[in-house]
Amino acid sequence: MFKKQCIAMVLGFIGISSAWAEQGQTLRIGIEGEYPPFSAVNEQGELYGFDVEIAKALCVQMQKDCTLVQISWDAMIPSLKTNKIDAIVASMSATDERRQSVDFTDKYYSSYGKLVLKDSLAGQINSDNWQEKLQSITLGVQRATIHDRFASEKLKNIVGEIRQYNTQDEVNLDLISGRIDATLADTIALITGFLETDMGKGYAFAEPVFDDPAYYGEGVSIVIRKNEEALKQAFNQAIQEIRANGVYQTINDKYFNVDIY
Known part of the structure; x- marks a missing residue:
């Protein structure tokens, strides 16, 4: 388990000329830090992972001062809405x-x-048979995620029991200890954060894919407050620019064997 602590990492870059940047404030970006390989904390208390490097790269591309702030998953959106973070x-x-x-x-x-x-x-x-096969299992999910919502609404009358956890690491630990029979989570995170580790030996994916847009949406995106169109467009432009200039692919290839975009 990675050390749980709140840290802030400041990236020093000059500002850009847009309404949100001209205010002179540092852009505060929420990062979970408990979701490897996307974000985790090493023994030195430093955030690392795909999300962390993407956030840094976008700040460089936007030439914006940024601070990465570690926040628990279920506090993310409340922290954004109460102006404790900006994205x-x-x-x-x-x-x-x-x-x-x-x-x-x-x-x-x-x-x-x-x-x-x-x-x-x-x-x-x-x-074809997954609903029948899941009838007696105990399923573990990370609380307040899309997988939690999908399981709670679509699988509650199929599986034997659903247990919710604060982090996916906690789910994985209970899976290998035999306290639960299965977990439902993001495919990429399960591959690199569990199945490809020593902990995941003897475990595998079942065939069904769960991608209902009503639950899984239109992809993983950066979250901002409503009515901040300038910030949204700045992020959108930066995402496309790091895709075009090779920075995204360099980060992608550090963590994954396929392009996850």
């Missing part, structure tokens, strides 16, 4: 439910959910 770069999917209270930029990567179980069980579950 969220934390693998958050742009869903219709969330759009009711916050706004989203264009996506910076794609996401969908899958189930992980012991490999002997995973191999028995396919797209």
